[in-house]
Amino acid sequence: MTAPPWLELLDDTIRACAAHARPDLAQRLRRQRARLLDPALHILVIGESGQGKSQLINALVNAPVCPVGDDLTTTVPTFVRHAESPGATLVLDPAALTPRTATGALPALRRVPVPIDEIPRQVGRRSGAHRDAELVSAEIGIPRKLLAAGLVLIDTPASGHPHTRPAVDSLAALDQADAVLLVSDATHELSDTELTLLRRVAATCPNILVVLSKIDLSPRWRQVAERNRARLDSNGLPVTLVPASATLRLEATRTGDAALNQESGFPNLIGLLHQEMTGKPDVLARRSVAVVGGSALAQLVVTLREQQAASDSSPASAALADRGDVQRAIDELRRRSTRWQTMLADDMADLVSDVEHDMRDRTRKILREVDRVFDDADPVLSWDAFEDWLAEHLADAADTNFAWLVERSRWIADRLAQYFPGRPGGETSAARLVFPEDLTGGVGALERPRLERFTAGQKAFTALRNSYGGVLMFGLITSLAGMPLLNAISLGAGAAFGGKGIKDEADSRLKRRQAAAKAAAQRHVDDFFLAVSKDSRDTIRRVQRTLRDHFTALAEELQQALVEAATEARRAALTEAAQQERRQRQAQQGVAELVALHQRVQSLAGQQAAPQHHGSLEISA
Amino acid sequence: MTLDEAVWGALNEAAALYRGNPRATNWLGHQLERFAEPVRIAVAGQQKSGKSTLVNAIVGEQIAPIELSDGTQVPTWYRDGAPPRASLVTRNGAAQDVPVDRVDRRLRIDLRSWPPPQVERISVDWPSRALRGATLIDTPACPPSAAERLAREADAVLYLTRHLHGTDTQSLESLQHPPLASAGPVNAILVLSHADELGASRIDALSAAKRVARRYRADVQVSPLCQNVVAVAGLLAHTARTLREHEFGALSALAGTPRAALDGALLSADRFAGTDFPAAVSQEIRQELLNRFGVFGVRLAVTLIRTGCHNQAALTAELVQRSGLAELRESIGQCFTERREVLKARSALLALEDVLRMEPHPGAARLTAHLERVLASAHEFRELRLTAALQCGRTTLPDGLDLEAQRLLGAAGTGVHARLGVAEAATGSELRQLAVDVVDRWRVQAENPLFTARQRQAAATVVRSCEGMVARLVAERG
Incomplete structure (x- = not known):
């Protein structure tokens, strides 16, 4: 049957x-x-x-x-x-x-x-x-x-x-x-x-x-x-x-x-x-x-006709979209490279001025401290201690300043890396920065100023010179009272005058010594500042150069990859168009078959x- | 200030406000007029659900339907008024009297000269006691989408259905006007209108229909949509109220034939109206009986005559009672006529809201605020809102308290007796004593620490209703 x-x-x-x-x-x-x-x-x-x-x-x-x-x-x-x-x-x-079981x-x-x-x-x-x-x-x-x-x-x-x-x-x-x-x-x-x-x-x-x-x-x-x-x-x-x-x-x-x-x-x-x-x-x-x-x-x-209509209206759409993507990526990269270069230059200029200002600020603080100390202290007595103190503080300031510089450089490197998302090179760029070990090597030691002392002979001479006036003045006054020139009163006055002379002289010498010490410190600090800022500038320039080289290389690499992708996309688009055409032919054939079947039904x-x-x-x- | 006065005041205030605006003034004039009228009850439902028959049954005369010259229908308003007259309102709003005629105990209106598309509605004045308390609107079959318009024109709705269908519940839902849904009471009664056709019209079909109605009353899907569900055999009710002597005679003759012979003839409508018939009743009269009573009606009437209704009055009374019409009238009284004030107020507030929305007026802010105050503060609205909430289970009270609360709120009738659930014979002092007891009891509930805030609030509303009752009773004595 x-x-x-x-x-x-x-x-x-x-x-x-x-x-x-x-x-x-x-x-x-x-x-x-x-x-x-x-x-x-x-x-x-x-x-x-x-x-x-x-x-x-x-x-x-x-x-x-x-x-x-x-x-x-x-x-x-x-x-x-x-x-x-x-x-x-x-x-x-x-x-x-019952709710569905777990399986x-x-x-x-x-x-x-x-x-x-x-x-x-x-x-x-x-x-x-x-x-x-x-x-x-x-x-x-x-x-x-x-x-x-x-x-x-x-x-x-x-x-x-x-x-x-x-x-x-x-x-x-x-x-x-x-x-x-x-x-x-x-x-x-x-x-x-x-x-x-x-x-x-x-x-x-x-x-x-x-x-x-x-x-x-x-x-x-x-x-x-x-x-x-x-x-x-x-x-x-x-x-x-x-x-x-x-x-x-x-x-x-x-x-x-x-x-x-x-x-x-x-x-x-x-x-x-x-x-x-x-x-x-x-x-x-x-x-x-x-x-x-x-x-x-x-x-x-x-359904078939809808598919056909959809594919007719946008042939090889996926491949085209790919190509568009690649082109957009290249444009984006170009735009980005101008941006990151500008940013690097700006940031570095900022860094130089910031670092210098910071250093100057720190040295000025030290100098103010020096002034305050030498307003009271006698350099003769405290010079050695002062010398140590100054060296230590300057080194501290330089270190802090340098540390800040390093930190800022790394931060800039990170910021630049953000222009290259997804690139492993971006993150390591900060690590590639090389910084000098010591920045203060080029500065000479603090020069000791000439400090005049107040010797015993000088004291005797000063006392004698001042007491002379006192003895004579009071001797003459008392001689009017019929007293001899040298009496107890005139001798006392001479002694008092002599003592005052010694004290005055000692004070003025102290002042001179303090001024000299201050001047010496000032000179030293200036030298130090000069040397350190030269070093930091050099360092910053080096950093800038390293970063620029690194990121330029990265950008070139990216561009290369994108160009390759573009080529690939073009090739894919061609292939897909061919496939699309084949599929369409198949769909048309399918529709024809279905229509025939429908007629039979x-x-x-x-x-x-x-x-x-x-x-x-x-x-x- | 009572709700009545508040709404009346608001309407008049609006009329003063819109004095320069002819359209709004006209509309408000209508509303003021309407506010003084009896309740308007629309009779709605799908096609062939028995709307016109029910109107006839309620009025007790054959006055519906009124068909246009092409056989279609428009909304027809039936009002109490003598002498009988009819006027026709055209689409452009003009009213025109049309000649009325009474032919063969039916209302006949000559509409031949009116092209159907022009007619908007027909208004009939008819002397009838049934229409004194309410105006009936016989509507053409309406889809759910048209139900909202209906809800605006009428103060209350009788919704008819043969068997409850999804479209019916949709229609009922759209009757609940959304903007005022929280404020407005549920104002519909669901009528199972072909109660006599249930269960192949066996002799106990009507009691079965009443059981079905009772079940729907408690149904979660139906009860929030209507205040009551009533089963009515419309055709039977109408026929009973207009029972004629020769009909009674024919039925008596039928009842006199031996049961065995008659039962075969009552098996189907075809057999009953056929040529081969055991009793001496002409085929013509049998056909007429069939049209007037239906198979079920004939069966029931014959059985009733056999079991004791030996005169026409007794048969009429028994048929009206059994048809469910009495229950329907009672329900209309409880839910609509007695609540006329609230229903009217609701319609007027709806209309006012419309005017304020459609015709914005710079001075209307005060009126809007007034309107909101009335809506929020009127105790009558609060009673209805709480009743609805209790009925559909939004608010619950434990241990049968909810049933008592519904009764006290006036769900079974707003009279003092109905609220207190006592017989009409109770005297003033008894009522007072009872009312004071109830107030005390509910005051305790209003502060019941075991209740939620919402339940305490509900109890407080009940207390307020009871206090109102006590005040009324005391005033009556004084």
Whole structure:
């Protein structure tokens, strides 16, 4: 036996989906394929709340298997299928209530067999009734001739009801359905929400029946049916509408009243279901494949065309972007090299002036200290100590100043390195700086000034010279009183005058010595300053030169690398353009193949008057 | 100053402020007029949800729907007034009287000379006791997006639905006007309007529908959106109120036929109206009965006559009672008519807010502040806000206190008796004693250290309501 044409086409479509990297579509189609090959006919019963979906199923199988109630009753999809003996199973999902385990594995669904008369209670219960797992669906097996041929009826929770959980919304189960029964009661016409629901369903499942339920309640059901038919037609939904009454059917089977049974509209409905059943391998499958395969192919073509359009508008975009990047990097480097050079020159000039100013400041402080000391102290007594003190302080000042210089140089080096981010050379540049060991080597020792001492002979002479005046002055005055020239008074005055003379002389000599010492210190400090500042300038110049050389080399290296990259990018762009062209050719070929396939799929539907759907794109044109 | 006076004052102040602005003056004039009118209740819902039937049932006469010449509908206002007259408001705002006629006990309005697109709304004056306390607005089926406009025109809404659907909850949500949502009370009643069609119209469908309504009342998704949920069989209620003698006669004849024979004929509408019928009732009359009662109505009426309603008055009373109309009327009274003052104040404040927003005026700052003060300080609003919070669980009180609090806040009726939960027969002194007790008890709760700040505040609001009651009772005695 050869495979029917629709199967072949479906397989081709699945292959196309897989080839164009859409495993999701392929997966969906594979599920559809399995469903179409399955001889069972799954019929999904959908509708808004209170339309009588569950009662319709009960009337079809003539047993109260689905719960019927006044408010929202059916909470999960319920599968009714044939079985040798009545039985029911609840399908529980432990994962819905427990968080995912650490490994991410989902606990498997649990199946719990329950007595069949327990089902209405279990399914009608609000969710969360099972302590550790959520009820996801229920399955009921019941021996019925109608179901024996493989008919499976799926009762669903009301769509659109605020209490229906989105996860169990009837559309979620649509994938598994061969045909859909929309139940709408005869007391009112199809509402806008019901039409929206129908349109959504038609995009996935083309086999739809609308059941007008509860015709026993409405005196005007014939008008309602007429209006509904007109409404469906005007909305482009050529579906069959079947009036039926579950109440009458149940009553008819209870009493065995054949006329009432006919009146209930169920024989008609069952006839239609049988027709679907026998037509499944061919008509129904062809229609399904046309819709499902067509929409999958349309999606593929749309994606491919979009890709094509995108690549047309920007050929070899990645490579171009690369080239642009390289060019930008080169420009940036050029801009940066001017900047870093200027900065180096500026920083170094600043450093020279700062270092010199610092040194001058320190030496002046020392000199002020010297002045203060020699205002009081006698250089003769303290010269040696002073000499040590001065040398030490000058060395200190020079060291501190030098340390600062070194630190500043390193800082400048670091700052420059920032212009070369990501380059290892930048960080080591500071380490490459070489500084002289000692800066004060070139300065001579402090020269000792000539310090006059006040000797004993000089003291005697000074005393004599001053006392002479005193003796004479007072001798003459006292001689008027008849006293001899040399008397006690004149001798006393002479002694006093002599003493004062000695003191005055000593003071003036001290002053002279202090001035000399100050002058000597000043000279020495000046010399020292000169020498040190010369050294620092030299050092700074050396540093500048080292840094300049280092960073110039670095920049050159970078530039070299960038130029190479530019060449590489150009080459890559060329290659990519070639590849792009090849890909485009392939894509065009792919689209052509898909369009051909789509035409075949469409023609499959065309073999019989299949409905045209909004979902199918006009891609064959 | 009561809320009434405060709002009236604010409206007049606004009218003075906008004296030079004809559009605003016109609008404010409307509002002042509206403030003095009865409550406006809009009857809204999806198509075929039974809006016009319910209007007829409440009024007790066949006055709705009024269709334009192309079969479409526009909002129709029903007001109390004699003699019957109708006026039509066109799109450009002009009002025009149209001839009214009463044919075959139905209201007939000649609209043939009016092209439908021009008509904005129709206003009908009809002498009726039911309309004295409230103006009813029969609206065409509205999508959720149009619900907000509806909420502006009407002070309160009866929202009808067959089976609760997602679009219904959306509509109800948009009825809660956002800017005043915190201030405005929930002003809607959800009506399950086709209670007789529940459960394949078996004989206990109405009690089942009442059970469903009770369940929705406690539902977390529904209860914040409406003040009450009521199940009503609109068609049955309307028919019961307009029951005619020959109809009663036909029903009695049906009830007289042997049950076994009749049951088969009552199985479906087709059989009931068919040619082969066991009782001596003509096919024409049976068809009429079917249109007026529905299958369920016929079944119920026949059963009632068999079980004891032997005259027309008894049957009418029983049918009205069972149809849920009595409960609906009571609920409308409690939630809308008795709260007229608050609902009116809310509508007026909404309108004022609109004027202040649309027509900015340099001198309006004082008025805006006044408006905010009224909104924030009116105890009536605070009561409603707290009631809503308690109903939807935003605020909770332990041990049944929340139910008592709701009652004291006037959720079950704003009269003293309803608030205290005692029979109407209770005398003044008993009421006073009870009220003082309640005040004392709630004062303790208002300082309960185990409560959160919000709960203490809620208790304080209850105390304030009770104090108001005591003051009223004392004043009555004096």
